[in-house]
Amino acid sequence: DGDIDEGKTKAMACVACHGVAGISSNEIWPNLAGQKAGYLVKQLKAFRDGTRSDPVMSSMAKTLSDPDIDDLAAYYSSL
Template identity: 45%
Template sequence: MNRSIAFVLGLVMSLVGSAASAQAVGDPIAGQEKAQTCIACHGAKGAADNPEFPILAGQHADYLLHTLRAYQSGDRVNAIMNGQAANLSEEDMRDLAAFYSQLEPALHTPDRSRR
């Protein structure tokens, strides 16, 4: 009986932890509103036609959040993104990460003939 209780308790704790982790990322609806500046480079659906700009659609929220924090701190250097991330709040970064992570992943092969 004790093993059954321990198993159920462990399962419940795991589910609670997963739900808390998912909620900790941010609000995708707020992120969509905050993403208006991002559209210029990353496109309305998170996948620009220009191969110089990374595809954000469908990336893991944790990865996007980590990347925004790295741009903000200067641990990751890009002339455009360091400036864009400089004034983002933690909530802004979480919301943007939530928004882009929930977009349909964009399988995209850029046209390199323009080069």
């Protein structure tokens, strides 16, 4: 599983859209706080490999490693 503290640090890149505590500042961007970790992993990998696409998330996910994804998912699901 992912590391929550590592995830919190890596989530600095996500705060602008998904909010400081995973509650997004815009109707169209999802809240991530308390979301299922497995779902978050699946979606980040889908954005990374292109089976799901979004102008912003596709590029954000491109740079993520598997451990990054696990840490981010652990962090957001812990909120």
